[in-house]
Amino acid sequence: MEKKTTELATLGQRGLLKREAAAEGLQYLTFSLAGEEYGVDILKVQEIRGWAPVTKVPNAPAFVRGVMNLRGAIVPVIDLRLRFGLETVEYTKTTVVIVATVQSANGSRIIGTVVDGVSDVLNLNAADIQPAPDFGTAVHTDFISGLVTVDSGMVMLLDVDRLLSVEEMFALENVRPAESHITAAAA
Amino acid sequence: MAIDIGQFVQTFFEESFEGLDIMEAGLLALEPGVTTDLEKINTIFRAAHSIKGGSGTFGFKDVTDFTHLMETLLDGMREGRLGVTTEGVTALLHSVDCLREMLVAAREHISVEPEQIQELRARLSRLLNRKPAESQAESKPSAAPGAAAAPRAAGWRIQFRPHPQLMHSGNDPVRMFRELAGLGALQARADASQLPKLADLRPEDCYLSWELELRGDATREAVAEVFAWVEGDCDLNLEPLTAEAAPEAPAKPAPPPVAPPGPSAGPQTGEEGQQGELLLERRKGEDRRKGDRRVNVAASDSASIRVGIDKVDAVINLVGELVTTQSMLSALGEDFDMSRLDKLHEALDQLDRNTRDLQEHVMRIRMLPVSSVFSRFPRMVHDVSAKLGKQVELRINGEQTELDKTVIEKIGDPLVHLIRNSLDHGLEPPDERARAGKPETGVISLDAYHKSGSIFIEVDDDGRGLNREALLRKGLQEGLLRPGEEYSDEQIYDLIFHPGLSTAKQLSDVSGRGVGMDVVRSNIHDVGGSIQIASRPGQGTRITISLPLTLAILDGQLVSVGEDCYIIPLLSIIESVQVRVDAVNRVAGKGEVFRFRGQPLPILRLYELFGTEGAVSDLEKGLLVVVEADGRQVGLFVDDLEGQQQVSIKSLEKNFRRVSGVAGATILGDGRVGLILDISGLIRVNNVAL
Amino acid sequence: MATILVVDDSASMRQMVEFTLKEAGHQVMVAEDGQAALNVAKGASANLVITDVNMPNMDGITLIRELRTLPAYKFTPILTLTTESTTEKKMEGKDAGATGWIVKPFNPEKLLATVNKVLG
Numbered sequence: 001m002e003k004k005t006t007e008l009a010t011l012g013q014r015g016l017l018k019r020e021a022a023a024e025g026l027q028y029l030t031f032s033l034a035g036e037e038y039g040v041d042i043l044k045v046q047e048i049r050g051w052a053p054v055t056k057v058p059n060a061p062a063f064v065r066g067v068m069n070l071r072g073a074i075v076p077v078i079d080l081r082l083r084f085g086l087e088t089v090e091y092t093k094t095t096v097v098i099v100a101t102v103q104s105a106n107g108s109r110i111i112g113t114v115v116d117g118v119s120d121v122l123n124l125n126a127a128d129i130q131p132a133p134d135f136g137t138a139v140h141t142d143f144i145s146g147l148v149t150v151d152s153g154m155v156m157l158l159d160v161d162r163l164l165s166v167e168e169m170f171a172l173e174n175v176r177p178a179e180s181h182i183t184a185a186a187a
Numbered sequence: 188m189a190i191d192i193g194q195f196v197q198t199f200f201e202e203s204f205e206g207l208d209i210m211e212a213g214l215l216a217l218e219p220g221v222t223t224d225l226e227k228i229n230t231i232f233r234a235a236h237s238i239k240g241g242s243g244t245f246g247f248k249d250v251t252d253f254t255h256l257m258e259t260l261l262d263g264m265r266e267g268r269l270g271v272t273t274e275g276v277t278a279l280l281h282s283v284d285c286l287r288e289m290l291v292a293a294r295e296h297i298s299v300e301p302e303q304i305q306e307l308r309a310r311l312s313r314l315l316n317r318k319p320a321e322s323q324a325e326s327k328p329s330a331a332p333g334a335a336a337a338p339r340a341a342g343w344r345i346q347f348r349p350h351p352q353l354m355h356s357g358n359d360p361v362r363m364f365r366e367l368a369g370l371g372a373l374q375a376r377a378d379a380s381q382l383p384k385l386a387d388l389r390p391e392d393c394y395l396s397w398e399l400e401l402r403g404d405a406t407r408e409a410v411a412e413v414f415a416w417v418e419g420d421c422d423l424n425l426e427p428l429t430a431e432a433a434p435e436a437p438a439k440p441a442p443p444p445v446a447p448p449g450p451s452a453g454p455q456t457g458e459e460g461q462q463g464e465l466l467l468e469r470r471k472g473e474d475r476r477k478g479d480r481r482v483n484v485a486a487s488d489s490a491s492i493r494v495g496i497d498k499v500d501a502v503i504n505l506v507g508e509l510v511t512t513q514s515m516l517s518a519l520g521e522d523f524d525m526s527r528l529d530k531l532h533e534a535l536d537q538l539d540r541n542t543r544d545l546q547e548h549v550m551r552i553r554m555l556p557v558s559s560v561f562s563r564f565p566r567m568v569h570d571v572s573a574k575l576g577k578q579v580e581l582r583i584n585g586e587q588t589e590l591d592k593t594v595i596e597k598i599g600d601p602l603v604h605l606i607r608n609s610l611d612h613g614l615e616p617p618d619e620r621a622r623a624g625k626p627e628t629g630v631i632s633l634d635a636y637h638k639s640g641s642i643f644i645e646v647d648d649d650g651r652g653l654n655r656e657a658l659l660r661k662g663l664q665e666g667l668l669r670p671g672e673e674y675s676d677e678q679i680y681d682l683i684f685h686p687g688l689s690t691a692k693q694l695s696d697v698s699g700r701g702v703g704m705d706v707v708r709s710n711i712h713d714v715g716g717s718i719q720i721a722s723r724p725g726q727g728t729r730i731t732i733s734l735p736l737t738l739a740i741l742d743g744q745l746v747s748v749g750e751d752c753y754i755i756p757l758l759s760i761i762e763s764v765q766v767r768v769d770a771v772n773r774v775a776g777k778g779e780v781f782r783f784r785g786q787p788l789p790i791l792r793l794y795e796l797f798g799t800e801g802a803v804s805d806l807e808k809g810l811l812v813v814v815e816a817d818g819r820q821v822g823l824f825v826d827d828l829e830g831q832q833q834v835s836i837k838s839l840e841k842n843f844r845r846v847s848g849v850a851g852a853t854i855l856g857d858g859r860v861g862l863i864l865d866i867s868g869l870i871r872v873n874n875v876a877l
Numbered sequence: 878m879a880t881i882l883v884v885d886d887s888a889s890m891r892q893m894v895e896f897t898l899k900e901a902g903h904q905v906m907v908a909e910d911g912q913a914a915l916n917v918a919k920g921a922s923a924n925l926v927i928t929d930v931n932m933p934n935m936d937g938i939t940l941i942r943e944l945r946t947l948p949a950y951k952f953t954p955i956l957t958l959t960t961e962s963t964t965e966k967k968m969e970g971k972d973a974g975a976t977g978w979i980v981k982p983f984n985p986e987k988l989l990a991t992v993n994k995v996l997g
Contacts, residue, residue: 053859056751056797057839057846058798058846058848058849059846066860067839067843069860074837074838074841109841109842109843110842111843166843192893192984194896196889198888198889199889233931236960240887240890240960240981244890244982244984354952355945356976357974358976416971416976416977
């Protein structure tokens, strides 16, 4: 029920955008991160908030900054710099959290992502998008759905569902043996 | 007019499954050897009877036939012709299971293994002292339809002399004549000789008699059928008319004055039989298409809840009170001055009360009686004890105790496991019990009760108790215990909750299917509960499960650790103490231990576990909150205690995942998120008990 | 068109009989046991009563006896719905004052034929 309301509210907010997108092509919200420009499908974005302190969650990877209260729902917040293994910076007044809806095998989740700042909304046609090359950089190619060149340079389009997949975040964690009981203590 | 009765078949299945539950409960309540339990047998009979009637109408002939046998047996028991034997009750219970499968199969258009049905039919027939072949023949439709075999005549001479009270049953000769006229040409001659004087005449009585001649090819059965309802209310004589005997007969029968009642003209049984067969054929065809799927009787999981109207009314009343309080407050707010401060306090108190009441009652909507879980156990105990050759009495108490729906759904399997364990390992066979000077019949009690904000469920048996020595040996063998150390009974018994630790000498059919007590414990933990075990050699074992009243709200103690704030469930807290460093020892492999009331209390530093920055690390500068779960105590080291408050539990899993040591999250007064600690999870993960 | 009181503890039977009779243009009142039926009968008259025999609270036989004591139902045709084709069981209803019976299982056509026979 709650999910539905959220989706409806989202649609209401962006009804206009959506119609335009259907007519002209695709829309991406772009943001900056360590000097690079990235874009995410605007239909995935629920809202943009300023950074506010979050509650830390134990036993989570470092890039999970913690959880925040989003109108009563508990929403995890990911630091994208940490996620990409980039150097961290002090959060500033322009630091924002992009709140996105992520589809997963376990239903949809709401996840916040800390980025340096929001830049623009990009209107694209499918033909503008080039396939992602193999960067060999910190940004895992799996997370990049494509590449576009704009006046100011290059924008990497991110696959939000992959990037913010909780399962994937913890995939490495699972290599570690599960909680063991007494034997661990004895060791 | 074609009427599709298929639209009612769903209702038929629903009521039949309900009927089966009634039968099962009734059969379990029967005491073999006692035939005086008339009302109980009647109830079972009625349920069987309804299924039989409905299945016939909806064309499930195999169900009808099968139920008929059960019904016959029940009828025999009811009338005392057949004893209520253990054998009979067991056969009927198995028949209930079989019938359930047959109905599911009918609903899903799949097939049931015929061997099982045959075997039960044979058993029921044996109990009825009949050969199975006979009962089968009986249920088959008569092969030769009467219409074809019956002697034909040119017509019938009918002498019909109603008794005076014929019309008292609502019958009417005129109606019967009209029906006869539908079968051929009818001539009637009334005999009014018995008519009394008008003064003596009672209008409700019948004084006339008739001599009727029906011409046509109607069978004797068809004619007799017309009079079937008045058999005993009249003198009836039927004689065939021969062609010679009726020369005056009209050459051509007059057209019938009323439309012939088409389908009912033939003998009933034959016709129904054919119809049943047709339906059966059609379903067989569907079977083939769908392939031979196995029957799956699993109940579908529904996300709805049935709520008593009283609970809803209570909420409505409270909302009414809330509205009153609200209007009181807004009136105060309109022209408030300090002189009315008292009134404001009063109204706020009332608001507080209203909110609390409303919260409590809204929670109650999610509560279901635990009987919905307990109800399956009489049957299970009956079946399992029979299989094991043990005599067991199951005593159930407090089944009206209410629990949150989610909890109810989660505790079923653990309880099944615990009761199976008691049956299999706890209770001794009768001879062993006799040798030990105990009654041969073992007792398992299942109790549910409400105590200080929690629900407790106890599974208690008077069996042999846990084998401390065997557990100790096994614990040492597995390296869970250290040789040479002293362990309390609790610590030893607690070992049964560890994976892969079963002392059962051999895996039996009943328990030991690979699901261990560790799964039981983790299921209980999942719903925020805990489990404890107590046992006395030769006297029995008691397992106590404590469960939260609701999963949505808990009373919490807020504690601060560095810049973070955590919530500890109030129920887990024993007390908070200041630590004296000289009472703390560092034990290799066990971490820090605080001597507390003569007992070693393991210390868990929350900031270490959770990686919190800026927390107090000097033990003497912080506080130790002594908490308990699953019978183990630890001291949680925190900076300080904050307030106590009721918090509503929010899921971390919904948008994120489960975090070990954390039961959930809540929104604090300042809008930030606070994590609620899962004490038993913390203790487990940090394995501090042993 | 007639008003018919249908009494059966089985919801599927009730629904089927009710539906069939309504399709045929009759007015139908339903009750789920004898006691409920008696209450209905005391408040409204019917041209025909069709009742199951085996029911909780008040069985069909008792219901028939009770109905026959009500002036409005003294001569009302009453049919029993019975799975028993044995004479003994049918007669039980008759002795209580039933007009006749319909043997289960039946189909809508047979039900209507029997009803028409009684209602004339």
